[in-house]
Amino acid sequence: MTISIRSVEKKFGRYPALNHVDLEIADGELVALLGPSGSGKTTLLRTIAGLEFPDAGQVLFGAEDVTFASAAARRVGFVFQQYALFKHMTVAKNIAFGLDVRKGAEKPSKAEIAKRVDDLLKLVELDGLGSRYPSQLSGGQRQRVALSRALAVQPSVLLLDEPFGALDATVRRSLRKELRRVHDATGVTTIFVTHDQEEALELADRVAILNAGRIEQIGTPHEVHDNPVSPFVCGFVGEANRFEGTVSGGRFTSGAVSFGANGVRDGAAVGFVRPHDLVLDDGGLEVRVDRVHVQGALASVSARAADGHHIEITTSRADAPRFSGAIKVAPRMSHVYPA
Amino acid sequence: MAAQPARARHPTEDPAWVKVLVIGLVALFLGLVLILPLAAVFAEALRKGVDVALAAITTSDALAAIKLTLITAAIAVPFNAAFGLCAAWAIAKHDFPGKALLITLIDLPFSVSPVVAGLIYVLVFGLQGWFGESLIDHDIKIIFAVPGIVLATIFVTFPFIARELIPLMQEQGVSEEEAAVSMGASGLYTFWRVTAPNVRWGLLYGVLLCNARAMGEFGAVSVVSGHIRGLTNTMPLHVEILYNEYDFVAAFSVAALLCLLAVVTLVLKSVLEIVQPDVKRGGGH
Structure with missing residues (x-):
């Protein structure tokens, strides 16, 4: 799914979080939104997800204008910063949630749901942990559950908010590779937010650098590192x-x-x-x-x-x-x- | 292995005499202010033997008071549970104009004297009140009747459950709800499957506190009740009447029963804290 952000603006009170943002994301791309805190990167991600509606501008999925469509209607898979796993549900129930809420003809059979959960647990290398509760998992495992829960609905786009922020350095590095592998295996258009330039440069096909609600530069990790267009990008990347x-x-x-x-x-x-x-x-x-x-x-x-x-x-x-x-x-x- | 000093204490621990002094003071205070009076209640109740005490709490007036107290709690507690859940959900998970005002209003029953709370209802529904005449015309009795008692109790116990749930829900944030909604869950489904299970222990805790107060409320209920024996007397009011009639054994017997109900509530609360250690922190497993 290609995603187009056109002249999107968003204010929180009088504070402009997004200031005339344009961004084109190609089908199957893995894009990082990189910036310091308060740069608007999470707001941009949530606007793409349908968790925030912009004050002005358009969000397009393919040719369809989804600016004011709900997150569910957009079929996004969202991985929250602290994972937001349902504490009182097992891992399997967590992953199945997006399928369980469907109604009528759209709802897969019990067996299909179970199969999908199993496949996803294998994909993120958590087979056999389906009956655990989130509190019985390590941080890295919770992250994987959140990832497979987001993938369960076969999303048109996968969105991750600081996916590795809460993890220690070793786990972080291995999960980065994991996300890249899962992205390559599923081919789903993926956008993730990070303030860690190393993470963005290592993982993404393209990196968008945000500062004060604007995209300062977008390009491959090489381009933004070797040819930064502004002092901000130069100082922030590398x-x-x-x-x-x-x-x-x-x-x-x-x-x-x-x-x-x-x-x-x-x-x-x-x-x-x-x-x-x-x-x-x-x-x-x-x-x-x-x-x-x-x-x-x-x-x-x-x-x-x-x-x-x-x-x-x-x-x-x-x-x-x-x-x-x-x-x-x-x-x-x-x-x-x-x- | 090096020999341990005979009286090693933890480096951050206070010296023994400080601990003994502080704990002793607390124990003394609790004993004088709490345990001694409570023991006195039971001692007075049983002064003339168990039979007399039992007889005192099984007179028809006493039984009517017990029944009324239970009915009042049975109405007020579910009502406040429903209201508390709604209010906490609205306040903790949503932003809307007037939110600060709502939070202040929820606290109002805590800051208003219960007597005033009772008078408010007399003023509104009483014979000389705003709706007094039209109520008489329709033959509806609120003041000096069960509805008034229930209303006054609801008013006084209004904040217990909401106050318990608001900080809990605020701490939990909205990301689980957002996750559910982003996966296509409706608002109601999200509430029952995600929000409510996350606060169930906090809710139960609030219900216990609310129940304890609903059964024990005196001031507001006293104003609206009219003290009609066998009809509009709750247990606390019955105790007062018996006491004023110098029927000390009966008064203390009913009081002891009321204390027992409170003790049961507290025991339930402690059991809850033991089996579910994160009640105060919130959350499920």
């Missing part, structure tokens, strides 16, 4: 050293730091350099290394420029010994935006 300075004649200068800024107009500007884009260079900026922190195959280097500006460098573990005392570094790549 790590970056931030410098405030001026551009003059195609060159950005901030204290002792200076690098090329082709095509940026003269005047005040902000420059960003990703930690892994700083390399040793004899003609570069002189910095003093404070600390080297090795993590897996990489090493993070904390350094300080002559003017006291803190600089983060990422390098390979093998190269780490070369980063000590006074070194000279230069950016391989940088992003400069007029302030």
